[in-house]
Amino acid sequence: MEDELKLMYQLKVEGLCCSSIIIELGLRLRGENNEQFVKAARALCNGMHSGLACGALTGAVCMLALFDERNTEMTKEMVDWFQHELCEKYGSANCVDITRCDPYEKAVKCPEIMRATYIRAKEMLTEFGYLEPME
Numbered sequence: 001m002e003d004e005l006k007l008m009y010q011l012k013v014e015g016l017c018c019s020s021i022i023i024e025l026g027l028r029l030r031g032e033n034n035e036q037f038v039k040a041a042r043a044l045c046n047g048m049h050s051g052l053a054c055g056a057l058t059g060a061v062c063m064l065a066l067f068d069e070r071n072t073e074m075t076k077e078m079v080d081w082f083q084h085e086l087c088e089k090y091g092s093a094n095c096v097d098i099t100r101c102d103p104y105e106k107a108v109k110c111p112e113i114m115r116a117t118y119i120r121a122k123e124m125l126t127e128f129g130y131l132e133p134m135e
Contacts, residue, residue, distance in 0.1 A: 005115060017045035018114050019059030025118060026063030029131065051096025056110070056117040057082045063121050067130040074124055081120055086113060 004025060011021045020041040027034055043049070044058040057079070064074045082093060090098045090109060098113070099106040125131040 004118070008114060008118065009111075012111075017042055018055035018110055019044035019062070021114060022056060022059035022118050022121070023062050023066075026066045026121070029122070029125075030066060032066075047095030051101075052094055054082075054086075054093055054095050054098060054113065056114045057093060060117045060121040063118075064124065067125055068128075071128065074128055077124060078117075078121065082117065085120075086116065 007028075008021055008025065011024055016024060016038065020038045023041045024038050027038070041059060041062065044053075044062075045055045047053055047055065048058075060078055060082075061075050064071070064078060068074070087093050090113070092098055098109055122131065122134075126133050
């Protein structure tokens with residue numbers, strides 16, 4: 001997991017944003033590469049560039065769909081988890097409310113949210129049988 005977190009940071013340095021980073025990591029879990037999808041996922045960043053739904057959440061939902069687009073239970077579970085765990089901590093699922101349009105808040109909170117959301121998505125993929133349990 002530590003290597004994936006370092007990769008998450010490296011992808012951010014390379015210019016990817018929250019949703020595109022999580023989707024890129026999901027593609028790598030599948031052993032796939034889809035640069036166009038990762039680029040398109042940038043439209044989800046910064047709350048779809050409108051401050052709405054957090055890009056880590058929308059990216060994670062897309063990541064789960066990479067494994068089974070028909071498994072709506074995983075999507076519901078991810079949204080429920082985000083609402084109960086992260087909305088409680090950060091006050092909202094909306095980017096603008098979480099970051100308050102403050103670059104410092106974004107620099108501190110977004111990596112934490114991306115990390116927690118990606119870890120939860122991987123746990124769910126294991127629980128639902130799409131990934132082998134980690135040692």
